[in-house]
Amino acid sequence: MKYFYYPGCSLEGTAREYDISTQAVMRALGVELVELEDWTCCGASAGDVISHLLSMVLPARNLAIAERTGIEADMVIPCSACYLNLRRVEEQTRRDEQLLQKVNLALAEDGLSYGRNVTPRHLLDVLATDIGAETIGRRVTRPLTGLRVAPYYGCQCLRPYGGYDDPEQPTSMEPLIEALGARVHAWSMGARCCGAGLMTTKKAAALTRVQEILHAAQGADCVVTVCPMCQMNLDGYQRKISRMEGKDLGISILYLPQLIGLALGLAEGELKLDLNFVYKPELKSKLQGSSAPASL
Amino acid sequence: MNPPVKEGANHGLHAPGSDPLRNIWENIRACMQCGTCTGSCPNAAAMDYKPRQLWRMVQMGLRDEIFASKTFWLCSSCYYCTLRCPRGLPLTETIGALKRLAVAEGRLPDNKSAKFYLTFMDNVRRYGRVREMDMMTRYFLSLKNPITPIGFAPLGVKLMVKGKLSLQMPRLFGAGKLDAIYRKVKELEGNA
Numbered sequence: 001m002k003y004f005y006y007p008g009c010s011l012e013g014t015a016r017e018y019d020i021s022t023q024a025v026m027r028a029l030g031v032e033l034v035e036l037e038d039w040t041c042c043g044a045s046a047g048d049v050i051s052h053l054l055s056m057v058l059p060a061r062n063l064a065i066a067e068r069t070g071i072e073a074d075m076v077i078p079c080s081a082c083y084l085n086l087r088r089v090e091e092q093t094r095r096d097e098q099l100l101q102k103v104n105l106a107l108a109e110d111g112l113s114y115g116r117n118v119t120p121r122h123l124l125d126v127l128a129t130d131i132g133a134e135t136i137g138r139r140v141t142r143p144l145t146g147l148r149v150a151p152y153y154g155c156q157c158l159r160p161y162g163g164y165d166d167p168e169q170p171t172s173m174e175p176l177i178e179a180l181g182a183r184v185h186a187w188s189m190g191a192r193c194c195g196a197g198l199m200t201t202k203k204a205a206a207l208t209r210v211q212e213i214l215h216a217a218q219g220a221d222c223v224v225t226v227c228p229m230c231q232m233n234l235d236g237y238q239r240k241i242s243r244m245e246g247k248d249l250g251i252s253i254l255y256l257p258q259l260i261g262l263a264l265g266l267a268e269g270e271l272k273l274d275l276n277f278v279y280k281p282e283l284k285s286k287l288q289g290s291s292a293p294a295s296l
Numbered sequence: 297m298n299p300p301v302k303e304g305a306n307h308g309l310h311a312p313g314s315d316p317l318r319n320i321w322e323n324i325r326a327c328m329q330c331g332t333c334t335g336s337c338p339n340a341a342a343m344d345y346k347p348r349q350l351w352r353m354v355q356m357g358l359r360d361e362i363f364a365s366k367t368f369w370l371c372s373s374c375y376y377c378t379l380r381c382p383r384g385l386p387l388t389e390t391i392g393a394l395k396r397l398a399v400a401e402g403r404l405p406d407n408k409s410a411k412f413y414l415t416f417m418d419n420v421r422r423y424g425r426v427r428e429m430d431m432m433t434r435y436f437l438s439l440k441n442p443i444t445p446i447g448f449a450p451l452g453v454k455l456m457v458k459g460k461l462s463l464q465m466p467r468l469f470g471a472g473k474l475d476a477i478y479r480k481v482k483e484l485e486g487n488a
């Protein structure tokens with residue numbers, strides 16, 4: 001299996017552990033990732049506010065770079081906001097030939113053209129659909145027995161386009177979690193919004209979103225996410241919210257490939273668990289409890 | 297079908313076709329005011345007008361009220377309203393169009409959000425990728441308010457300790473990585 005790999009800006013900075021653990025897990029699963037040469041920002045949530053056309057051209061530039069290589073492969077994208085932006089170009093240019101022409105006029109400035117030939121896919125889609133829980137389960141050397149995991153999908157890997165999972169009541173992470181030997185924390189907050197960029201521009205509203213999610217996660221050993229923005233909001237602000245409430249709502253927020261990597265027997269260093277802000281001692285001791293290789 | 301024109305010249309729509317709000321009106325004119333959007337919105341409680349009310353204001357052409365409202369700046373693009381709208385209207389996309397119009401017309405009751413987006417996109421033009429430290433520094437400078445950065449200091453320090461913020465020196469002069477593409481987009485939009 002071979003995919004183009006578009007990490008996006010967050011994975012170079014605040015979400016480095018997502019980048020490193022994704023690459024480590026894909027390597028362990030025998031999946032080849034071809035990182036795009038000279039990729040640029042997808043425009044995040046800001047592009048569309050400044051210019052609709054720019055919000056199409058920026059993601060299209062990256063798909064065009066992939067097309068230029070001549071390699072036939074889908075593109076795997078770990079960041080949900082990047083994924084949505086790239087998918088949005090694919091969806092909107094399908095219905096609007098004029099828009100596609102304009103996009104290509106702008107890309108010509110960079111010597112590129114976009115022919116709608118590379119399909120953008122979210123990392124979760126690739127893990128759940130292409131690789132699948134069964135394959136991953138067969139590679140587990142350190143089952144996460146006794147661990148209760150809250151699957152947190154967030155918004156933009158599911159909505160508005162959906163496709164590989166139910167955009168309201170997603171379940172695609174559950175077979176993966178169970179394949180690792182862990183249990184699923186049953187909750188209804190998996191597809192709720194974390195407040196996203198409002199944490200920068202409308203903090204009070206975003207803190208309330210995170211607070212609701214942290215409350216519902218109580219009882220789980222960790223939350224797993226597939227989005228750098230979700231992870232940052234849930235991980236980076238839980239101490240502030242705990243202080244505001246006078247109650248400890250702390251819980252480890254791992255990226256899905258970090259959790260998978262642990263069960264595949266990869267070292268914590270390879271998965272960069274030290275880069276997550278919160279690594280609860282309770283989780284650490286449970287993981288060490290399951291560190292003995294599975295008796296076969 | 298023409299948009300409903302509110303009587304009085306102050307904040308009604310202008311002649312159909314010449315008004316940028318017209319396209320936005322087109323998007324949501326089939327709204328039947330069921331309120332599914334409001335019921336689905338995680339941030340509705342923090343809004344001055346609820347999403348359903350905002351769409352009614354657009355239908356009625358209440359231009360001044362729309363742009364005085366903070367509602368569309370409180371959208372976190374979760375797409376629940378778009379997914380659930382029984383009329384299948386592109387509501388989140390339309391929120392984007394309202395934000396764009398507000399920026400283009402300088403109608404910014406809360407210019408923190410707009411300044412953040414503008415700084416972000418300027419960063420992308422310069423470097424091709426977001427340089428988080430450089431971007432946040434420029435954003436704080438654009439706010440001209442020494443208090444705001446303090447609220448972000450705890451997170452900034454935590455990120456720095458983890459080595460997640462690159463401290464590379466920004467390039468202040470010289471050509472930006474995406475100058476040509478940005479220029480072309482501007483030109484194409486001017487001709488639209």
